[in-house]
Amino acid sequence: MAFPSFCGGPWVQKKGKSYFKLSEWWLVFDEHYTSAGLKDPNVTTGVYNTFLYGEYGITNRFTGIVSSALFSRNYMNNLVSGTTGKTIVAGDAVNYLGDTDLGFKYQLSKKDAKVPMALSIVLGLPIGKSAAGDAMNLQTGDGEFNQIIQFDIGKGFTVFKKRQAYYALYGGFNNRSNGFSEEIRFGGEFGIEFFSKKLWVIARVNGIESMKNGATAETVTSTSIFANNSEYISYSVEVNQYFSNKIGLSVGLASALRGEIIAAAPSFSAGIFLDFTK
Amino acid sequence: MKSSFLFPRIVAVFSILLSSFFMSSCIKDDVVDDYVNPEIRITSITDSLAIDSTFQSSALYFNNVGEQVEVEVVWTSSNDSVANITNSGLIKGVGIGTCTIYSKYVNGEVEITDSFLIAVSVKVTVMVVTLEKSGTVATTSSYPVSGSYTLEVQGDDLLLTFNADYSADNSLPGLYIFLANNNSTTAGALEIGLVTVFNGVHSYLIPNTGINDYGFILYFCKPFNVKVGQGIIPPN
Numbered sequence: 001m002a003f004p005s006f007c008g009g010p011w012v013q014k015k016g017k018s019y020f021k022l023s024e025w026w027l028v029f030d031e032h033y034t035s036a037g038l039k040d041p042n043v044t045t046g047v048y049n050t051f052l053y054g055e056y057g058i059t060n061r062f063t064g065i066v067s068s069a070l071f072s073r074n075y076m077n078n079l080v081s082g083t084t085g086k087t088i089v090a091g092d093a094v095n096y097l098g099d100t101d102l103g104f105k106y107q108l109s110k111k112d113a114k115v116p117m118a119l120s121i122v123l124g125l126p127i128g129k130s131a132a133g134d135a136m137n138l139q140t141g142d143g144e145f146n147q148i149i150q151f152d153i154g155k156g157f158t159v160f161k162k163r164q165a166y167y168a169l170y171g172g173f174n175n176r177s178n179g180f181s182e183e184i185r186f187g188g189e190f191g192i193e194f195f196s197k198k199l200w201v202i203a204r205v206n207g208i209e210s211m212k213n214g215a216t217a218e219t220v221t222s223t224s225i226f227a228n229n230s231e232y233i234s235y236s237v238e239v240n241q242y243f244s245n246k247i248g249l250s251v252g253l254a255s256a257l258r259g260e261i262i263a264a265a266p267s268f269s270a271g272i273f274l275d276f277t278k
Numbered sequence: 279m280k281s282s283f284l285f286p287r288i289v290a291v292f293s294i295l296l297s298s299f300f301m302s303s304c305i306k307d308d309v310v311d312d313y314v315n316p317e318i319r320i321t322s323i324t325d326s327l328a329i330d331s332t333f334q335s336s337a338l339y340f341n342n343v344g345e346q347v348e349v350e351v352v353w354t355s356s357n358d359s360v361a362n363i364t365n366s367g368l369i370k371g372v373g374i375g376t377c378t379i380y381s382k383y384v385n386g387e388v389e390i391t392d393s394f395l396i397a398v399s400v401k402v403t404v405m406v407v408t409l410e411k412s413g414t415v416a417t418t419s420s421y422p423v424s425g426s427y428t429l430e431v432q433g434d435d436l437l438l439t440f441n442a443d444y445s446a447d448n449s450l451p452g453l454y455i456f457l458a459n460n461n462s463t464t465a466g467a468l469e470i471g472l473v474t475v476f477n478g479v480h481s482y483l484i485p486n487t488g489i490n491d492y493g494f495i496l497y498f499c500k501p502f503n504v505k506v507g508q509g510i511i512p513p514n
Binding site for chain 2: 026028030032034035036038039040041042043044045046048073075076077078079080081082083084088089091092093135137216228229260261
């Protein structure tokens, strides 16, 4: 059973097949999760990323993956006195490239295995700016080199009168540089198709647990979604609609169930994909 | 429908979406409730004075956002036969007794006053002026900050010392400490520095600062401009 590339899981591309997605992801937040997991206010901050995502089947078992933030905007609002109307702290913004992930997924299981498995290695290249703006508190990247190893397992099945569906689970480890804490990553997703596979609805749960073995505020002053020792468990829903065999739109919404040192607001995404896997 | 026909339309729709996203990503205003009660603060005080000797007093005015503003302060004595005071704040001991020295600023119908008691005698062996204050800091957020402190005069400088019971959260990026006269913002505040000690005794030397110049110790997450904790510096 094969699944489109917007589905996660252990499925890889056939040799020479490819999938591309150009999308916008954005997040505007005026609250964040504190170290105690509670919500505290902050100056309204926005992050807008334009991503290019691509997969290419290098062999039938080996797929190359790239996810690059072609454009990233990070801004903070002005702080204005409610008494005098004067600007207390001027807002600021940075527009630059974001970070890029280069990944390779290898299918561990045999072709047509009932429970396919895959192993991935992802290298997070710190191309973005980790400190920008007058106060050096804006970022388009985390400034560190991620090395992620991830194991994926999944299974396709049919429900509701032969409607195709799948579930997938993953677990991974992110080895980080520059004093950032290592991370354990985990998650799962469930997807189901409608209208003869023209419409796919996918629900995901993702989590990151920091090992908190890196630098603390005593040595690191980074902020935003790139702050060290961030943790979260998030849920998301993504809808992918084919308009032809190869072209479609993708929209998504994600929010956190819990978090530490991370934005407390829903993120949104919208994109166009080109599917050359059929 | 052919994909060659669909693709330009989808790209057009996507472009419109992108444009609207970027328009919504403009910098806007976050309004802060930063009102504080205007205040006159006498910054140079003595509790005693000898007859025929003088003491130069001074006062600062802080407006409704805690900014120091130069204004014309009116000095008065409750009993000129004990001590009198000039318009510039120079007190002179005249006769044995006790009186109150007032510093006053009138802004329209609002009168703002500060005062202190002074005892005049034939001979003063020890003139007590404020050289030390103490208090506690506490969290105003979900990030732990707590502990006691002392603020001491050291010549023209101040020494802010936190005691052994001090602790602060070390997971918050960019935690800074300030002296301020508005406990809602860092506007007009004196930045002492980045917090790098999160437990136990430590101190900060604050140059060219008077012990009565500020009313609050603030802990602010500078990158997010959010107050994390505060301590009130007690008045004289």
